[in-house]
Structures are given as C-alpha cells and as structure tokens.
Amino acid sequence: MAQGTADIETLIELLSKLPGLGPRSARRAVLHLVKKRKTHLSPLAEAMTTVAQTARECLNCGNIGTADICPICEDTRRENGELCVVEDVADLWAMERAAVFRGRYHVLGGTLSALDAVGPDELRIPKLIDRISSEHINEVILALSATIDGQTTAHYIADQLGDVKVTSLAQGVPVGGELDYLDDGTITAALKARRTM
Amino acid sequence: MAQGTADIETLIELLSKLPGLGPRSARRAVLHLVKKRKTHLSPLAEAMTTVAQTARECLNCGNIGTADICPICEDTRRENGELCVVEDVADLWAMERAAVFRGRYHVLGGTLSALDAVGPDELRIPKLIDRISSEHINEVILALSATIDGQTTAHYIADQLGDVKVTSLAQGVPVGGELDYLDDGTITAALKARRTM
Numbered sequence: 001m002a003q004g005t006a007d008i009e010t011l012i013e014l015l016s017k018l019p020g021l022g023p024r025s026a027r028r029a030v031l032h033l034v035k036k037r038k039t040h041l042s043p044l045a046e047a048m049t050t051v052a053q054t055a056r057e058c059l060n061c062g063n064i065g066t067a068d069i070c071p072i073c074e075d076t077r078r079e080n081g082e083l084c085v086v087e088d089v090a091d092l093w094a095m096e097r098a099a100v101f102r103g104r105y106h107v108l109g110g111t112l113s114a115l116d117a118v119g120p121d122e123l124r125i126p127k128l129i130d131r132i133s134s135e136h137i138n139e140v141i142l143a144l145s146a147t148i149d150g151q152t153t154a155h156y157i158a159d160q161l162g163d164v165k166v167t168s169l170a171q172g173v174p175v176g177g178e179l180d181y182l183d184d185g186t187i188t189a190a191l192k193a194r195r196t197m
Numbered sequence: 198m199a200q201g202t203a204d205i206e207t208l209i210e211l212l213s214k215l216p217g218l219g220p221r222s223a224r225r226a227v228l229h230l231v232k233k234r235k236t237h238l239s240p241l242a243e244a245m246t247t248v249a250q251t252a253r254e255c256l257n258c259g260n261i262g263t264a265d266i267c268p269i270c271e272d273t274r275r276e277n278g279e280l281c282v283v284e285d286v287a288d289l290w291a292m293e294r295a296a297v298f299r300g301r302y303h304v305l306g307g308t309l310s311a312l313d314a315v316g317p318d319e320l321r322i323p324k325l326i327d328r329i330s331s332e333h334i335n336e337v338i339l340a341l342s343a344t345i346d347g348q349t350t351a352h353y354i355a356d357q358l359g360d361v362k363v364t365s366l367a368q369g370v371p372v373g374g375e376l377d378y379l380d381d382g383t384i385t386a387a388l389k390a391r392r393t394m
Binding site (some may be wrong): 008015037052071088090122 | 226
C-alpha cells in the first residue's frame, strides 16, 4: 500500500492498535489529523509527548498521575477513613465521575485469576493491607466487578483484612433499567436485597 | 472530574475529537497508552510529531505526503496517460489498496455542492484542466461517489474537459453482494448495464 509515505503509514499502524480502533478508523483519524495539522495534530502530538514523559502510577494507590503521589492521595480532605478498592484506574475514574465518594482509592490492577496465573502479590494486595493500619482506615469498600473473578477477589480480600469493616457495592436494578431487559441473576439479586419503602 | 491530572485530561479531550472516538473510547485509549508508555505511547507521540512537521498536500494532485510532490506523481512508471479523479485522499488510498490502477490521481478535495457553497474553484478543477494537456492525459477516469453531489460533479467535469476521453466507474452489484440486501437503484443500474456472458 503506497499510502502517502512511511511516516504516515507508521502513524496509521500505531493508531490502529489502540483499543476501539482498527485499520479503517485509524486511516480516517489520520486523514482528519493531517487536514487539521495546525489545530488538532500538533496539540495532540504535544499532549502525547508530555504524557509519555510525565505519566506514572501513584506509589500509594496505583492511580495514574504525573507525580509519585497522585492528587487524591495528597488531598488531606479525603482522609476520612474510607478506602474504595477498585480493579483498574478506569473504575477509579468512573467512581470519580459519579462524584459521590469522598474517601481514597486503592487500585488492585486486576482480579485474582487462576487461569491467567494472577495471584495476590501481582495485585497490590500487600500494599492494601499496609495502608489499612498506616492510614487509619475504618471501612474498606470493595467496588469490584460482579463477575466470578471480581467476586472471588472480593472474598479473598475480605478474608485477609481481619478486623476492619468491609462492605461491597449493592447489586440490583440499574437506574433507568427496564426489568424486561435484565438478566435473571440481576433480578434475583435485586429481589433478595429488596428494601422496605 | 479529577481524572489523574490536567495533562492526561487534555490528551483525553483531544483524542475524543477524532472521528470515530468519543469521550469513553478516548479514556480507554489513554489508559491503554499510559500502561504501555514505553512500547506504544512514546512511539505514537514521536510518529505524530514527525507527521505534524512533515505532512503536506502534493502540489500536483492533492495527495498527502511528506514532500511537495507525492511519490505517485514522482513515479514516471505511472505516467501512462490515465488520470483517476477522486473526491478525497481516502478514496485515493482505497484505489491504491485495490492495486489495480497504474496511472496517476487527481484529488478534488470534495464535490460541487450548492448547499455548502462549494464551486469549481474550491475543488482543484482548474488544476485538473491544466494537467490534462501538460501531462498528455488521454483518459480521465471519474471515480466519484454514486451520490447526487458526486454525480453532479462528474457531469460538470465531463462537460469542462472537451476532447479527452472521460470514463466513470461501473455501477452494479458489489462483489459478494446478495440481491436481497441491495437497494432498488443498484439493482436497476446493474440490470441496465447487464453483460452478455
């Protein structure tokens, strides 16, 4: 494929490996960028270079930021004794968008998985246990996926933590959800955890 | 949204404006990139910077490359008297992927459109007329979209070109196409242009 030149082909190739993009959408994106070199491509190239140079994982919680300790761990107003355990940085961002949790986070970096040979030491679980005493945590909220691996991980962590109060997110009907479209498992969970009105 | 830091948010914002991406897929892409800083983000940032600095439109045909004249226009083996007129660089790339046309291209940069106030001078049509004599073209192949605007543009160009032979791509059933899923217009065109076997 004599598409423009080697430089442009390299860019298409690298973009096409992003999750959610393929060769066709990468070509479309590159054509768009080349047409908007001044207003879009140059700022994007600069932003990428900056992030490539500065991004790192928070040594405390595993969140992504540009310093050794992330803004959430630095913020003393968030030192309220609550620690929310999530699988991935994407989940931390999702919690932050909901803007309802005011404590701190701990990013595991995955779930325990026998198939993928992921054990407790791969998952920042020792660091979690350290933090519970060093940061005077009195409630650990397990915000893990409602999958087999997520729930296995939740039970393992709850076993390890000993005295501290451990809670998990409620399961039930999502806001805006129609019963007709929900799976049997969700309906069963919602019925079991029914509330008095 | 306290998502990491300002640098990362800027990168998400810029990526989310690419065609085919939105805020959610941009966040996913950035998380992936930050995790693969060394192997994916740095090369991508470099490729973008290079393209931002070097990409330009070919002064002759409008293709995108890194020199004033693109490799196809430079290639004397492609000087076979055939000139393929396309709307956009994406169409040129699609023709090159098919690897069946061995002549040169002319990228219009769009179609005539009364609604969007696009006239012949916005479309590199004067340059096309120049090239027909200066490059000794004996066949102009109009590879324009089978839309109203594309066909209007094709008829306008055919009128302007005078003596040179002007052809257009055949219309009919696409390879692998099932009649059941084709629109009436395509079936009509395919029937009108039926061939003796």
